[in-house]
Amino acid sequence: MKTAHDNLSYYRATATPYEPFPRFEGDMKVDVAILGGGYTGLSAALELAEAGYSVAVLEGETVGFGASGRNGGQVCTGFHQSLSEIEKNLGRDTAETCKDVGFNAPKLIADRVERFNINCDLKWGYIHAAEKSSHVPELQEMHEDWEKWGYTGSQLYDKSGARDVVGSDIYQGALWEPGAGHIHPLNYCIGLAEAARGLGAKIFENSPVLDVDSGTNPSLKTAHGTLSANFLILAGNAYLKEKVPYLYRRIMPVGSYILATEPLGENRAKGLIPNDEAICNTNFIVDYYRLSGDKRMLFGGRATYSGLEPNDLGSFVRPRMLRVFPQLDDVQIEHVWGGWIGITVSRMPHLGRIGDSTFFAQGFSGHGVALSNMSGKLIADAVRGQSEKFDHMSGFTPPPFPGGRFRTPLLTLGMFWYRMKDILS
C-alpha cells in the first residue's frame, strides 16, 4: 500500500542534485560509526571529520529520507519547556546549558549555511499565534521568560497587530521573534552531507543497519558488511523503530503531514504572510506553516498517533489550511506528504549514552530542526572528551511510554483528550 512516505514531497521535487553516496559493502573500521543520515547523524559526522576523526555514516535510504528531509522547515528557538521551568526542575546549571543550546541552535544552522554555501532559502522571523484568548497569557509568559534569560527583540501583538502580520482573522494575539526562521529542510540536509563529505566523512546510502552492537567493541552490520568503530552514534530517531529497545520505549512515532499549494505569486503570498516568517499556533496539536522560496503555502497540521496513516492526505490537511486562510479555497494542492516525529513523554529531547562507547539523540518532539543539528554537535564534542553540555542535556532522560504493548492505543486516547482541549479551551 502507498504511504505518506511514498508521495513525492515538494522538497524532494525541488532537491539540490548531488552525486549519490555509495552502498556500504565489505568490512571497515573507523573511529566513529554513525547510524542515520539525518541532521543529528550528519551534524556529528561533519564536526568529527573536521576534528580529524575517521567517520562513516550508514543511511538506510538516502540522506534526509527521515524527518530531516520532510519537516516543516521551521527553525525554532528553545524547547517545549521554558528555561524557568527547567531551572525549577533541574537547577541553574542545566538551565544555563539549555539557554546556550536552545538560543544558539538556530545560529548553528545559519553559520553552516554561510560557511558551506548551502542553498536552502534560509529566512529569519517567527510568529507564535494564539487562536484563543485563553492562550494569549502563554505568549506573554514566553516573552517574559525570553527577556529574563537574555533573548531580546521579540514583540507581542494584540488581535489587530496579529492581523497585520498574518493575513487571517482567527488570531487573538501573536508573539514575533527575530532569532528563529525557516529553511528548505532537505536542501539544508543535502548541503550538510556534502559539507561532511568535503571534510572527509564517508557516507553510505541504501545501507540499512540490520544489527547494532553497542558493547565494548561497537559495530553496525548491514546485509553487505560490518562497520566497526571505537565509538557509535545512534541517530535513527523515530525511523530506528524497534532496533534498539531501550531507545524505542522512550519515544513514540507520531505522523505529521504537510501540503504544498501551487505557487501563489508574490502579491497573493504577501497578503498571507507579509514579512515571510514561519508561523505556528499555540494549540497542543499545532498548525505550522510558511511560504516556500517560490511562494507556495506549505501548511502542516493534524497528527496521527495510531501508527496508521490517513488514506487521503490532501483532505486530511487542506481543511486546516482553509480554517486559517479561507481565501485559498481556489488554490490547487500540488504535493502532500508526511513523516514520523519522535516525541518523548516530557517533550524534551532524549540524549544519552549506552555503555561507554555509544551515544544517541532522539525525541526532539517536533522541535528538532535546530536542536538535532545542535545535538549532533554536542555528541561530537562528547566523543572528543568535552561532554559537559552533553551531560547536562542527558539529564532529561524520559521515562518509557506507559502501556507496554498497549502504548499506542493509550497514546491515541490521550491525544484525543488533548484535541478536545484544543477545541474547548
Ligand SMILES: Cc1cc2nc3c(=O)[nH]c(=O)nc-3n(C[C@H](O)[C@H](O)[C@H](O)COP(=O)(O)OP(=O)(O)OC[C@H]3O[C@@H](n4cnc5c(N)ncnc54)[C@H](O)[C@@H]3O)c2cc1C
Ligand atoms: C512532517 C514533519 C514536520 C516537522 N516539522 C518540524 C518543524 O517545522 N520544525 C522542527 O523543529 N522540527 C520539525 N520536525 C521534526 C524534525 O524534522 C526532527 O526532529 C529532525 O529532523 C530529527 O532529525 P534526526 O536526524 O534525529 O532524525 P531523522 O531525520 O529522522 O533521521 C534518521 C535517519 O536514520 C535512518 N535510519 C533509521 N533506521 C536506520 C537503520 N536501521 N539503518 C540505517 N539508517 C536508518 C532513517 O532513514 C533517517 O534518514 C518535523 C518532523 C516531521 C516528520
